[in-house]
Amino acid sequence: MSSKIMIEANNLTKNFERKIALSSLSFTIKQGELVALIGPSGAGKTTLLNSIGGLVPISSGELLLDGKSLSAHKKGKSFAKKVGVIRQQFDLIGPLAVIHNVLAGKLSEWGTMKSLFSLLVPQEKDLAIKALERVGLHGKAFEITSTLSGGEQQRVAMARLMVQRPEIILADEPVASLDPARADDILAMLTKIVTEEKQTLITSLHSVEYAKKYFTRIISMRNGEIFFDLPTEKVTDDLLAELYQLKSGVMA
Numbered sequence: 001m002s003s004k005i006m007i008e009a010n011n012l013t014k015n016f017e018r019k020i021a022l023s024s025l026s027f028t029i030k031q032g033e034l035v036a037l038i039g040p041s042g043a044g045k046t047t048l049l050n051s052i053g054g055l056v057p058i059s060s061g062e063l064l065l066d067g068k069s070l071s072a073h074k075k076g077k078s079f080a081k082k083v084g085v086i087r088q089q090f091d092l093i094g095p096l097a098v099i100h101n102v103l104a105g106k107l108s109e110w111g112t113m114k115s116l117f118s119l120l121v122p123q124e125k126d127l128a129i130k131a132l133e134r135v136g137l138h139g140k141a142f143e144i145t146s147t148l149s150g151g152e153q154q155r156v157a158m159a160r161l162m163v164q165r166p167e168i169i170l171a172d173e174p175v176a177s178l179d180p181a182r183a184d185d186i187l188a189m190l191t192k193i194v195t196e197e198k199q200t201l202i203t204s205l206h207s208v209e210y211a212k213k214y215f216t217r218i219i220s221m222r223n224g225e226i227f228f229d230l231p232t233e234k235v236t237d238d239l240l241a242e243l244y245q246l247k248s249g250v251m252a
């Protein structure tokens with residue numbers, strides 16, 4: 001892992017009207033870190049990811065990506081090269097062939113003409129095919145996306161991210177709609193690719209088990225605040241029980 005700080009939050013606060021969703025959060029995340037964001041429902045995980053991804057404006061405080069304010073990044077053309085998002089709903093266009101969804105990772109780099117032309121004749125096809133091979137979808141490039149299973153569609157979304165190649169990947173509950181075997185596969189693949197590409201990953205998860213298995217650092221949130229922020233090996237069952245306010249301290 002490099003020592004370069006990719007994400008820096010200083011007193012980051014987000015209110016929705018009177019509701020404080022994020023309460024003065026401060027933390028730094030270095031390049032190459034694999035961070036799992038855990039905590040009870042309503043803790044603020046999605047709001048934090050959406051803030052870093054520039055999808056919701058922050059109310060106060062500071063958010064720097066690679067040393068530059070988020071707003072400065074958003075004004076430039078290269079935001080898609082800095083931050084990529086992957087979600088539970090995959091955000092794919094169902095009626096299009098898989099290859100077009102993968103190449104959507106290039107839209108921010110391509111001009112309008114090249115993007116439109118690509119719908120007729122896929123541009124940079126080899127890049128998309130290679131990404132599909134890497135996620136185990138060899139031979140599926142010209143299938144209609146909506147006919148693929150949930151696990152396969154999440155792989156398409158990952159292939160799209162590989163084509164986009166952002167420095168920071170934000171994943172909001174990426175495996176919530178998948179069965180345990182598929183979820184395991186997807187997280188194994190996602191963390192492997194991110195490590196190979198030296199990207200930085202923050203993933204919100206409901207499963208503590210997956211957080212411990214695949215991530216090097218766990219940030220837990222409760223009521224809009226950071227409850228603990230620790231290397232995975234330092235996270236104890238007692239802390240987890242307290243986070244989720246369980247009576248029994250036994251966790252997976």
Ligand SMILES: Nc1ncnc2c1ncn2[C@@H]1O[C@H](COP(=O)(O)OP(=O)(O)OP(=O)(O)O)[C@@H](O)[C@H]1O
Pocket residue numbers: 016019020021039040041042043044045046047048
């Ligand atoms: N657009 C919104 N308008 C008003 N309140 C919101 C909005 N988005 C989130 N909130 C509130 O902010 C708080 C944090 O919500 P958030 O979705 O970030 O939590 P979460 O930890 O991701 O929860 P979950 O695990 O259930 O997805 C909640 O109380 C939620 O009701």
